[in-house]
Amino acid sequence: MWCGRRGDKVSSLCLVWLVLHESLFSSSEKMEDCLAKKMEITVSEAEKRTGRNAMNIQETYTAYLIETRAVESQIEGQCAPVESLWRRYSEFELLRNYLSVTYPHIVVPPLPEKRADFVWHKLSADNMDPDFVERRRIGLENFLLRVASHPVLCQDKIFYAFLMQEGGWKEMVNETGFQLKADSRLKALNATFRVKNPDKRFTELKHYSDELQSVISHLLRVRARVADRLYGVYKVHGNYGRVFSEWSAIEKEMGDGLQSAGHHMDVYAASIDDILEEEEHYADQLKEYLFYAEALRAVCRKHELMQYDLEMAAQDLTSKKQQCEELATGTVRTFSLKGMTSKLFGQETPEQREAKIKVLEEQIREGEEQLKSKNLEGRDFVKSAWADIERFKEQKNHDLKEALISYAVMQISMCKKGIQVWTNAKECFSKM
């Protein structure tokens, strides 16, 4: 599902019809009870604003208008009122961070890129550039729709408030205290290196998401260069227009043919702008999945973290049990500083030993409880994460197949335009 409403440019003369492709008619989105079915959500406008930021410094930013409308009442023939509010990119970021922390087992949809990347020369890398803003608007709308159609995420109250409640939303998010729940980067890195027995599927998935990120980045980079070069080819043809015109001035019978052919060369040269603008949407579809790879990795990291935690807790429990045993039997199997000091500075009294054993036994009991619940947590996490990953896989396969088809359609459309122009030019030449 890619909702690109970019001021739909439908040529008044032509309509592209796609025939014979099944993939277009199948839908893999299971949006049974999703918000997306009950509510129309759009990011309809973007506006430049100036204001003072947290550090009281004047800044310019873009605000996006989110419009929502309940779907149900429309069926009854009534038009529900449109509710709207303005949000800026940083608020979207806050929302996404909240969702990532609160639902670590979910592959959370990514935001469109913060800064323009993978640009080819004609595109501006400026955040304020109207084309960039427009593409970002579409990306943000897509993000909201993805969240709204996710069976779990769409039910989140903070998300609902993001759509409906302009004032006080930030405070509401901060009150959830989600930042405290967030795992530190360092902790996560540590876990990744030290975990001994992660679920193999997650290891494979992490590997996959790394490779996916790498290959899509490469693809986008080369695609940008390809676009650049193609632009050059088309634009140089514009020079034919001028020289044919000049040449036609000195010719008699050949003049008209040359002149009109020259016009078609101008048309040809100009056509590349629209062609490449359309292709940017394909690039944006790929970018979404480039960023999705990061979301996948986040889920894998969470699993590793939980698994590491579990392993550490188990290890801790084992060592405590061992300590207990040693104290009870009086044998020292493992070296411990305490053991050494007690040896050096005198044995403990039986009472002291009893006390220690009691403390340890208490700790062991607690530890076993904790281990049990951590185990359960871990298994639940794996189960629900893997369910969402399967959902994600299906979505990805569907979306990318669609993207590739629409890319193919773009190429065919470009070819047909090319054939048209050159056929027209050929006719002009034939009249020379």
Added chain:
Amino acid sequence: MSGGAASAPKPLPSSGPKSLREMPHPLATSSSEEMGPALTPSPDLLLPRSIADKDLSLPNGTPVDTSSPASSSSLLNRLQLDDDLDVETRDLFVTVDDPKKHVCTMETYITYRVTTKTTRAEFDLPEYSVRRRYQDFDWLRNKLEESQPTHLIPPLPEKFVVKGVVDRFSEEFVETRRKALDKFLKRITDHPVLSFNEHFNVFLTAKDLNAYKKQGMALLSKMGESVKYVTGGYKLRSRPLEFAAIGDYLDTFSLKLGTIDRIAQRIIKEQLEYLVELREYGPVYSTWGGLEVELSEPLEGVSACIGNCCTALEELSEDMTEDFLPVLREYILYAESMKNVLKKRDQVQAEYEAKLEAVALKREDRPKVPTDVEKCQDRVECFNADLKADMERWQNNKRQDFRQLLMGMADKNIQYYEKVCVTVEAQAGIRVVYFPLKW
């Protein structure tokens, strides 16, 4: 004098004289509707009273062989006879093909087979097949320029190639050259005067051309005439409007062709750079396909598709390089040699005017103009008539050549897009249908 050929074929794509019906009779005064204002005969030109009275010696003094069909009276006969002939009565066909490499101790070179089929009386046999190398074509062209200085001689492909940059023995280069040499001979074949030239005949028929070449050199040096047509360095008072116009036209024409050549080269360059990027682009999809399960097939398909596009693009660039650019350059060379002929014409006229003035200054009451001044006048008139007729022929052929060339260019581009279309449609398993919306 220029005139109609023995036969008048339909205008051929490469070159060919106008059909007799279209061509104005050389003795006709004012223009037909085909001749634009640029070709209106100048009022200065005195028309010959009668062809038979003229001493038809060529401007460099070589006497014209009046027994040849190119001579005045038989030409007239041909004209009057051939008015009713079918356009398909060509009697001379020449082709250049079958390039072969010769490796000798001193050098390596290419020869081409030149095949002639003819019913003309000037040829002893109806068919000839000889082997010629570029040198021989170059010799022929020089000979034609010498012996027919009032006519426009078609150009040869460029003589020198930068060694190391272009492979003189590559298939593409040899084929491009062969086509140009074939065109060169066909243009001569279609010319009503040049095709009857003695040197052309020898070129087509002689087993040992080198012997003839040496003989020719010896003869000329015996006669004490320099090979080149030397002009006296006279200053032209007033160039007739039509020739000034032709000169201007050729200047602008060359300029525009030069620009088109540069644009075409630039396009080829950009296309090749685009190709480089595409060659990296395609395989990335393949790599991605290797990561995926369900998407593997469509991704591989895209990769294969891009590969096919690369092939198609390569073919397009090759075609432009081999077929388009050489013809452009040929015409630029053509225009250059034509401007030289115009200069020679100016010289002939200037000489005539100078001599005329010298006579006038003598203040003698001669009833008759001295013979050498008369000769000059004839030369001017012949030159002008030949040149005018050739220019018309050239304009017509140029139009056809460029029509074909540019249509060919459009065709190549259409074919490229069609190839890409087919491969994308096949890979994606879709067909795109356009139809206009009616509101």
